[in-house]
Amino acid sequence: MAVKIIKDKCKGCTKCVQECPFDAITMIDKIANIGAKCTNCGTCVDVCPFGAIESVVEEKKGEVDISLYHDVWVFIEQRHGVLANVSLELLGEGKRLANEIGCKLAAVLCGENADAIVEEIFEYGADQVYYANAPELENYTTDAYTKVIYEAILKYKPEVFLLGATHVGRDLGPCLAVQCGTGLTADCTKLEIDPEDKKLQQTRPAFGGNLMATILIPKHRPQMSTVRPGVMDKPTRVIGKRGELINLDVNLKAGDIRMKVLDFVRELGEKVSLTDAKIIVSGGRGLGTGGHTPEEGFALLKQLADRLEGVVAASRAAVDAGWIDHTYQIGQTGTTVKPTVYFAVGISGAIQHLSGMQNSGYIVAINKNENAPIFEVADYGIVGDLYKVIPEILEALG
Amino acid sequence: MKIIVCAKQVPDTNEVKIDPVKGTLIRDGVPSILNPDDANALEAALDLKDRYPGSTVSVISMGPPQANYMLRETLALGADEAILLSARAFGGADTCATSTTIAAGIRKLGGYDIIFAGRQAIDGDTAQVGPQTAQRLGIPSVTYVQKIREIKEGSVIVERQLETGYEIVEVQTPCLLTCVKELNTPRYMSVVGIENAYKAEITTWNEVDVNLKPEDCGLKASPTQILRSFAPPPKGKGEILSGSVREMAQSLVAKLNEQHVI
Numbered sequence: 145m146a147v148k149i150i151k152d153k154c155k156g157c158t159k160c161v162q163e164c165p166f167d168a169i170t171m172i173d174k175i176a177n178i179g180a181k182c183t184n185c186g187t188c189v190d191v192c193p194f195g196a197i198e199s200v201v202e203e204k205k206g207e208v209d210i211s212l213y214h215d216v217w218v219f220i221e222q223r224h225g226v227l228a229n230v231s232l233e234l235l236g237e238g239k240r241l242a243n244e245i246g247c248k249l250a251a252v253l254c255g256e257n258a259d260a261i262v263e264e265i266f267e268y269g270a271d272q273v274y275y276a277n278a279p280e281l282e283n284y285t286t287d288a289y290t291k292v293i294y295e296a297i298l299k300y301k302p303e304v305f306l307l308g309a310t311h312v313g314r315d316l317g318p319c320l321a322v323q324c325g326t327g328l329t330a331d332c333t334k335l336e337i338d339p340e341d342k343k344l345q346q347t348r349p350a351f352g353g354n355l356m357a358t359i360l361i362p363k364h365r366p367q368m369s370t371v372r373p374g375v376m377d378k379p380t381r382v383i384g385k386r387g388e389l390i391n392l393d394v395n396l397k398a399g400d401i402r403m404k405v406l407d408f409v410r411e412l413g414e415k416v417s418l419t420d421a422k423i424i425v426s427g428g429r430g431l432g433t434g435g436h437t438p439e440e441g442f443a444l445l446k447q448l449a450d451r452l453e454g455v456v457a458a459s460r461a462a463v464d465a466g467w468i469d470h471t472y473q474i475g476q477t478g479t480t481v482k483p484t485v486y487f488a489v490g491i492s493g494a495i496q497h498l499s500g501m502q503n504s505g506y507i508v509a510i511n512k513n514e515n516a517p518i519f520e521v522a523d524y525g526i527v528g529d530l531y532k533v534i535p536e537i538l539e540a541l542g
Numbered sequence: 543m544k545i546i547v548c549a550k551q552v553p554d555t556n557e558v559k560i561d562p563v564k565g566t567l568i569r570d571g572v573p574s575i576l577n578p579d580d581a582n583a584l585e586a587a588l589d590l591k592d593r594y595p596g597s598t599v600s601v602i603s604m605g606p607p608q609a610n611y612m613l614r615e616t617l618a619l620g621a622d623e624a625i626l627l628s629a630r631a632f633g634g635a636d637t638c639a640t641s642t643t644i645a646a647g648i649r650k651l652g653g654y655d656i657i658f659a660g661r662q663a664i665d666g667d668t669a670q671v672g673p674q675t676a677q678r679l680g681i682p683s684v685t686y687v688q689k690i691r692e693i694k695e696g697s698v699i700v701e702r703q704l705e706t707g708y709e710i711v712e713v714q715t716p717c718l719l720t721c722v723k724e725l726n727t728p729r730y731m732s733v734v735g736i737e738n739a740y741k742a743e744i745t746t747w748n749e750v751d752v753n754l755k756p757e758d759c760g761l762k763a764s765p766t767q768i769l770r771s772f773a774p775p776p777k778g779k780g781e782i783l784s785g786s787v788r789e790m791a792q793s794l795v796a797k798l799n800e801q802h803v804i
Binding site: 146165182286287310322325333359360363364375404405409452508514522524532536541 | 553555606628629630632633634636637638641665666667668669670671672673674676677678682683684685686699701702703704705706707708709710711712713714717723761764765766767768769770771772773774780781782783787788790791792794795796797798801802803804
């Protein structure tokens with residue numbers, strides 16, 4: 145679809161100019177003009193008081209006969225025989241979508257001698273497993289996986305293809321999409337099936353999470369999405385459940401794979417800086433109360449941060465007390481941060497601290513003192529002893 | 543060595559705010575910047591240029607005419623030439639169509655050894671245009687490059703960042719590498735660089751210049767279509783949780799899960 149101005153109807157009121165989320169509309173000779181930044185989101189169509197903006201369907205290249213495409217496929221990510229969590233989540237979500245469409249759920253697995261995983265995939269709900277078993281597929285490489293899976297898509301024609309939005313999925317997905325000549329929506333947080341036409345509606349955040357967009361792939365197949373890890377629910381495992389195993393042909397010739405994984409280096413620990421961290425667990429003066437040492441406190445915060453793949457930080461009070469290095473300090477005289485979630489633990493919430501973190505996506509405050517100012521800015525507050533609350537949160541996270 | 547850098551001008555999303563009443567983006571005064579990961583891509587290219595005398599760095603971008611300011615910045619930092627792919631036909635492009643246009647621009651630029659791109663742009667966060675451009679050019683790509691270990695005859699050895707560590711990958715050249723911020727620290731512009739960039743010509747190409755038909759570009763070549771866009775549901779007023787410590791902890795985890803933030 146494209147958005148067009150009906151010039152006779154436009155009164156030059158500039159409402160569309162003000163409302164356009166992409167700053168794509170300008171006024172030329174007192175008539176609205178759609179510029180190159182337009183994404184055809186349709187906001188202007190809805191806001192125009194004079195019905196002067198319309199959506200028109202345009203013919204697009206690379207369209208296919210979509211009636212030939214069936215079933216929901218999930219790409220299974222595995223390393224040394226261990227399934228990625230996100231793949232299980234996709235099996236759960238894929239099953240839900242397949243039920244709504246009224247089709248089968250299939251998984252695509254590449255590896256070498258990964259037969260044990262095949263059974264596990266059936267037990268997590270797949271009706272079919274397409275399995276490519278070859279020594280060249282032991283480690284993920286863009287070239288090998290793209291070629292093998294593209295050939296399978298070409299042959300078996302899935303209508304939906306889901307991948308985890310991981311460093312592997314976000315590498316493989318774009319390459320497959322180009323080979324298939326189809327669209328790919330990145331980092332989806334919600335997938336729905338239109339009850340009328342059974343098409344996939346993919347919702348994702350854009351503009352650093354300031355805007356959500358729902359995206360369709362109306363005329364190309366498969367409809368491809370990468371899905372953010374941790375968003376969908378894992379299905380229940382049914383021990384002993386089996387399905388149909390389809391072995392894929394692997395035709396890799398010399399020259400097909402132009403990269404080689406020489407080594408894998410495991411690295412755990414803090415490689416994220418405070419300003420990049422999505423999750424920050426920050427501690428303050430409260431860590432040293434109730435007979436506990438601040439070392440115990442920061443060790444506990446570290447556990448929570450590690451569990452959430454976040455980092456530890458501190459308030460000025462904790463830094464001034466010499467409990468932790470200044471580089472960890474959040475606030476006016478420290479670092480200003482904007483993580484997705486900020487845990488303020490045993491931090492009262494002095495103005496100078498608030499100014500460094502109040503634009504965080506979600507603020508969780510844990511403090512014994514119910515009158516602490518931190519609760520004023522918190523999205524979720526827990527009044528209680530952090531040494532009891534944090535272990536329970538860890539427990540609840542599983 | 544001939545090096546190409548793919549860059550994008552983006553709104554600084556850290557500065558974007560939401561109108562609390564209308565729920566729309568407030569764009570007034572939001573500066574346009576060189577996409578942060580692309581700054582690392584450019585630095586990687588300039589570093590190779592410093593180390594291999596005789597190398598050239600060309601920067602290519604698709605965007606509206608205003609993107610020439612960002613391209614001037616890349617010249618001031620040390621790039622040798624800058625090309626802007628700009629035309630009405632390119633408008634409304636998704637990643638699939640954008641990669642077609644950028645690949646066409648790169649083909650016109652001619653032979654190259656390494657193409658650097660940023661991992662992703664902060665306005666869309668898709669991380670797709672880099673690897674898709676490589677697919678269209680028929681060259682190998684490595685994404686999430688955090689270190690360049692060795693430049694060899696016919697290949698490069700890089701570290702590819704993963705969630706739990708990194709891989710050491712050897713890839714044949716010519717290739718495309720997408721860069722993460724851990725790769726390097728971008729340099730500053732020099733005064734001489736700024737002066738020269740001010741006077742420099744930015745080459746602008748449209749679809750005809752890069753041998754594309756209008757139906758191969760922009761909206762018409764985009765398989766994805768935005769059905770609707772909306773502000774995320776407002777957070778609402780803060781909430782003090784109640785119940786036993788265990789109940790409060792469980793309720794907190796449930797609420798954060800519901801928002802997909804942990």
